Amino acid sequence: MTCEFICVGTELLLGNILNTNAKYLSEKCAELGISVFYQTVVGDNPERLEETVHLALSRSDCIIFSGGLGPTTDDLTKETVAKAFGLKLVEDARAKEELLARMNHYGRKITKNNFKQALIPEGQKALYNHHGTAPGILIEKDGKTAILLPGPPGELVPMFEEYCIPYFESRSNQKIVSVMVKLIGIGESEAAARIEDLILNSTNPTVAPYAKTTQVHLRVTAMAENEEAGRALIKPVLEQIQAKLGEYIYSMDENDDIEDVVVRDLEEKHLYISCAESFTGGMVASRLINVPGASNVLKESLVTYCDEAKMNRLFVDPETIKKHSAVSFECAKEMAEGVIRATGCDVGVATTGYAGPDGEEAGHIFFAVSFKDKTVVKEMNLAFDRNLVREAAVIRVLALVHQILKET
Amino acid sequence: MTCEFICVGTELLLGNILNTNAKYLSEKCAELGISVFYQTVVGDNPERLEETVHLALSRSDCIIFSGGLGPTTDDLTKETVAKAFGLKLVEDARAKEELLARMNHYGRKITKNNFKQALIPEGQKALYNHHGTAPGILIEKDGKTAILLPGPPGELVPMFEEYCIPYFESRSNQKIVSVMVKLIGIGESEAAARIEDLILNSTNPTVAPYAKTTQVHLRVTAMAENEEAGRALIKPVLEQIQAKLGEYIYSMDENDDIEDVVVRDLEEKHLYISCAESFTGGMVASRLINVPGASNVLKESLVTYCDEAKMNRLFVDPETIKKHSAVSFECAKEMAEGVIRATGCDVGVATTGYAGPDGEEAGHIFFAVSFKDKTVVKEMNLAFDRNLVREAAVIRVLALVHQILKET
Numbered sequence: 001m002t003c004e005f006i007c008v009g010t011e012l013l014l015g016n017i018l019n020t021n022a023k024y025l026s027e028k029c030a031e032l033g034i035s036v037f038y039q040t041v042v043g044d045n046p047e048r049l050e051e052t053v054h055l056a057l058s059r060s061d062c063i064i065f066s067g068g069l070g071p072t073t074d075d076l077t078k079e080t081v082a083k084a085f086g087l088k089l090v091e092d093a094r095a096k097e098e099l100l101a102r103m104n105h106y107g108r109k110i111t112k113n114n115f116k117q118a119l120i121p122e123g124q125k126a127l128y129n130h131h132g133t134a135p136g137i138l139i140e141k142d143g144k145t146a147i148l149l150p151g152p153p154g155e156l157v158p159m160f161e162e163y164c165i166p167y168f169e170s171r172s173n174q175k176i177v178s179v180m181v182k183l184i185g186i187g188e189s190e191a192a193a194r195i196e197d198l199i200l201n202s203t204n205p206t207v208a209p210y211a212k213t214t215q216v217h218l219r220v221t222a223m224a225e226n227e228e229a230g231r232a233l234i235k236p237v238l239e240q241i242q243a244k245l246g247e248y249i250y251s252m253d254e255n256d257d258i259e260d261v262v263v264r265d266l267e268e269k270h271l272y273i274s275c276a277e278s279f280t281g282g283m284v285a286s287r288l289i290n291v292p293g294a295s296n297v298l299k300e301s302l303v304t305y306c307d308e309a310k311m312n313r314l315f316v317d318p319e320t321i322k323k324h325s326a327v328s329f330e331c332a333k334e335m336a337e338g339v340i341r342a343t344g345c346d347v348g349v350a351t352t353g354y355a356g357p358d359g360e361e362a363g364h365i366f367f368a369v370s371f372k373d374k375t376v377v378k379e380m381n382l383a384f385d386r387n388l389v390r391e392a393a394v395i396r397v398l399a400l401v402h403q404i405l406k407e408t
Numbered sequence: 409m410t411c412e413f414i415c416v417g418t419e420l421l422l423g424n425i426l427n428t429n430a431k432y433l434s435e436k437c438a439e440l441g442i443s444v445f446y447q448t449v450v451g452d453n454p455e456r457l458e459e460t461v462h463l464a465l466s467r468s469d470c471i472i473f474s475g476g477l478g479p480t481t482d483d484l485t486k487e488t489v490a491k492a493f494g495l496k497l498v499e500d501a502r503a504k505e506e507l508l509a510r511m512n513h514y515g516r517k518i519t520k521n522n523f524k525q526a527l528i529p530e531g532q533k534a535l536y537n538h539h540g541t542a543p544g545i546l547i548e549k550d551g552k553t554a555i556l557l558p559g560p561p562g563e564l565v566p567m568f569e570e571y572c573i574p575y576f577e578s579r580s581n582q583k584i585v586s587v588m589v590k591l592i593g594i595g596e597s598e599a600a601a602r603i604e605d606l607i608l609n610s611t612n613p614t615v616a617p618y619a620k621t622t623q624v625h626l627r628v629t630a631m632a633e634n635e636e637a638g639r640a641l642i643k644p645v646l647e648q649i650q651a652k653l654g655e656y657i658y659s660m661d662e663n664d665d666i667e668d669v670v671v672r673d674l675e676e677k678h679l680y681i682s683c684a685e686s687f688t689g690g691m692v693a694s695r696l697i698n699v700p701g702a703s704n705v706l707k708e709s710l711v712t713y714c715d716e717a718k719m720n721r722l723f724v725d726p727e728t729i730k731k732h733s734a735v736s737f738e739c740a741k742e743m744a745e746g747v748i749r750a751t752g753c754d755v756g757v758a759t760t761g762y763a764g765p766d767g768e769e770a771g772h773i774f775f776a777v778s779f780k781d782k783t784v785v786k787e788m789n790l791a792f793d794r795n796l797v798r799e800a801a802v803i804r805v806l807a808l809v810h811q812i813l814k815e816t
Contacts, residue, residue, distance in 0.1 A: 013444045014432030019427055036421045039449035189479040193519045210419050271678030281697030282690020285711045289689030300717035303693045309708035
């Protein structure tokens with residue numbers, strides 16, 4: 001089944017709001033095995049909306065609309081869609097009753113306009129709305145389906161769950177199964193080159209790379225009659241990816257970020273981590289603390305931005321800074337070892353570098369991880385802007401912690 | 409001028425990412441006085457992309473594309489658009505040089521794929537990218553304009569500012585002048601209610617409110633024949649906003665975030681700040697360190713997540729924690745005062761709270777700012793999710809620092 005979305009609303013075209021409905025509907029359709037090929041945003045304009053509806057009907061089995069079901073005269077979605085299907089609007093008794101009850105409950109004055117919301121295309125199904133005044137509508141005619149949902153996410157989401165998921169499940173015999181492989185330490189083009197045959201030649205499952213800040217994600221997606229058959233199709237592809245890119249993979253779970261993996265690693269080994277952060281200024285610690293359960297692995301952390309803090313808090317030798325500067329292999333090493341001495345943690349992490357934006361050295365960074373009398377220091381040149389340099393460094397240093405703990 | 413957007417990427421159709429580019433581009437076009445009638449999302453599929461490009465060319469003066477400029481074989485935007493305009497792709501010498509320099513700087517291996525990114529439609533303009541490997545492209549042919557920008561917002565946004573705004577301004581004989589008024593401490597609906605007359609009745613300049621996490625921004629936009637005339641139209645409106653909402657305004661500069669304002673406040677008064685962060689885990693410090701020049705106002709900072717760290721590093725009285733718990737008015741006060749004692753800074757900041765996601769108390773937070781023998785403690789209940797609770801707390805505590813320093 002192919003589906004497309006038409007999101008109606010001038011507020012989207014003016015950039016007043018983010019289109020979270022499109023993301024939500026896309027995610028849900030992917031889970032339901034429905035192929036979404038287009039999303040369109042169009043304003044509250046009858047001609048342009050009508051043109052968009054006709055185009056969508058010509059190329060997709062199902063159209064999901066969001067927005068334009070309100071009581072005002074510029075809410076036109078229902079009228080336009082009914083016209084496109086050649087359907088008359090008639091009053092739905094239950095919709096009218098619920099509308100009156102809701103308006104009374106909130107003590108709102110009922111105007112003539114409001115009754116417009118109780119109109120439904122003749123012979124079609126009203127999707128009663130428990131969170132607002134606009135009922136949704138399900139139209140099935142001439143082999144096409146149209147689903148009209150109200151724009152506010154607080155109404156659209158519960159209505160999709162209540163009405164649309166059961167409707168699509170009852171119609172489909174295919175299930176989409178998808179796994180996200182997450183890599184750090186390799187660029188998108190190099191990763192893609194290593195598995196070029198998989199990307200180009202796989203049709204079921206498909207393999208698609210996505211570049212993130214200093215990460216690459218590979219989505220492997222199979223279509224099958226059920227979850228188990230889908231997993232069976234995906235398995236050999238995952239094995240090939242593992243064989244070719246295994247050293248860079250930190251997770252095959254959609255919901256994992258690198259900090260989730262690191263907190264889990266530490267929890268499993270009953271270890272505490274602490275950081276000595278210079279140019280990342282607390283970002284490593286705050287990423288870790290963002291993970292529920294972080295209190296089992298992190299007690300405290302230090303932001304040592306100036307040289308004196310590095311010497312006083314972390315016992316960095318003043319001679320080290322004098323000789324090599326604070327942005328050096330030697331200083332990063334002493335910082336990582338020093339934070340273990342200062343806090344009694346098991347794993348010590350350090351970052352030092354030039355975030356920029358100015359200066360020859362911008363993006364030149366060192367980070368270090370110390371664990372069990374061994375300290376690994378890495379040097380990198382990151383050609384990003386100031387904030388991305390930090391972001392990239394945080395991800396890289398967490399990946400190094402993961403790698404060291406995995407090897408232990 | 410009419411414009412539409414085509415955002416290319418299967419990750420949008422699968423709901424992996426939110427389409428923040430569409431919102432950003434919509435907002436900017438609205439400011440520039442460009443009418444946007446359609447936004448389309450389409451996947452990395454040559455036929456569907458081509459069909460979408462032809463439709464857009466038939467109805468709009470200008471199309472802005474985002475995404476699909478990467479080095480992999482499924483990045484097809486440039487190839488498809490060039491074909492639609494009947495243009496051959498040729499290598500751009502500077503694009504190739506910059507690509508090689510960037511790859512060398514990163515220490516990345518260059519694969520054959522990469523060189524695809526240095527191709528530009530013949531006779532058209534490359535928009536060189538300072539934040540990534542994919543140059544953008546500006547095509548002008550047969551009375552139509554196409555602008556191709558890379559998908560990552562960290563590349564698209566600076567490229568739009570550098571190339572597209574001057575391009576659109578040069579084509580229009582009207583200059584758009586816009587000021588963003590930034591407020592913290594008041595909700596969107598209350599702010600809008602206080603200046604309802606301005607929002608409803610102003611046409612030039614217009615006043616539009618935008619709700620952000622725990623902030624409200626008001627954009628005041630005038631169209632005039634030149635910058636000076638635009639500023640003159642805006643001035644009385646800013647005065648009215650100042651009179652009605654002045655206490656909540658922290659900046660009237662588009663580029664300012666609250667941390668920029670706080671770093672400036674501290675620099676002007678030659679003060680050092682340090683934080684004692686519990687549930688924000690280093691986010692306050694890292695926001696401050698993100699500001700160029702932060703080293704003049706922050707030497708070090710502490711993440712004191714567990715109770716012992718609060719007692720040992722910040723001299724919080726064990727009795728205080730025993731009696732009131734670590735998430736209390738008293739503990740926040742002692743933390744803010746303790747960080748001054750521990751680090752010798754002038755302004756001490758503390759955060760303690762329950763970020764959630766679980767538990768009765770989720771979102772219950774305290775933060776404190778201590779300066780010149782006076783400590784102000786605030787208690788809040790933030791009904792957001794775990795990450796937004798932190799984000800909101802960071803903004804609120806920085807706003808409190810600004811307020812206290814302004815009053816001094």
